[in-house]
Amino acid sequence: MKLFDFNKYFPDETACRKVFKEMRDREGVTCQHCGSHDVVWLESKQQYQCKHCRHRTTLRSGTVMHGSKLPFMYWFIAMHLLTATKKSISAAELQRQLGHKRYQPIWEMMHKLRSVMGKRDDKYTLKGNIELDEGFFSTETPDAQKQEKLKAGAGSQKNIFRLIQPFNRL
Numbered sequence: 001m002k003l004f005d006f007n008k009y010f011p012d013e014t015a016c017r018k019v020f021k022e023m024r025d026r027e028g029v030t031c032q033h034c035g036s037h038d039v040v041w042l043e044s045k046q047q048y049q050c051k052h053c054r055h056r057t058t059l060r061s062g063t064v065m066h067g068s069k070l071p072f073m074y075w076f077i078a079m080h081l082l083t084a085t086k087k088s089i090s091a092a093e094l095q096r097q098l099g100h101k102r103y104q105p106i107w108e109m110m111h112k113l114r115s116v117m118g119k120r121d122d123k124y125t126l127k128g129n130i131e132l133d134e135g136f137f138s139t140e141t142p143d144a145q146k147q148e149k150l151k152a153g154a155g156s157q158k159n160i161f162r163l164i165q166p167f168n169r170l
């Protein structure tokens with residue numbers, strides 16, 4: 001994907017957030033409390049709510065963005081740079097480009113993106129699209145038990161969400 005296209009499809013935080021939510025909706029949301037897939041989106045809260053136990057899930061929860069306070073746009077920009085360029089970009093360089101004050105959160109973001117992408121290098125051959133796969137949605141919780149519970153209750157965790165190409169539809 002070219003920089004101009006990236007800017008066109010992801011001009012601001014709202015656009016990034018919207019695309020991310022569409023991707024998550026397509027993947028399916030699993031209640032982390034009871035494992036149900038039956039959720040409703042609460043627009044006013046910007047959260048999903050389980051229809052069974054009413055447990056709420058944020059848009060980022062259970063994805064690679066879990067726990068991050070960085071804007072969605074940072075993640076998309078980082079993803080773009082990691083997939084669209086042949087050369088690697090350092091966290092320090094990205095921090096400079098973004099004009100972000102702190103190094104640590106940028107480093108963590110890059111580290112997480114690299115770790116979910118690392119195993120899937122073969123899928124990241126760019127042919128004009130950003131290709132985001134299930135790595136973007138995989139849970140990064142250190143709690144192994146919780147992971148198991150999630151897997152057991154969630155078909156979505158096993159789904160191969162291989163390529164999401166949101167702009168193909170545009």
Ligand SMILES: [Zn+2]
Pocket residue numbers: 031032033034035036050051052053054055
């Ligand atoms: Zn639930």
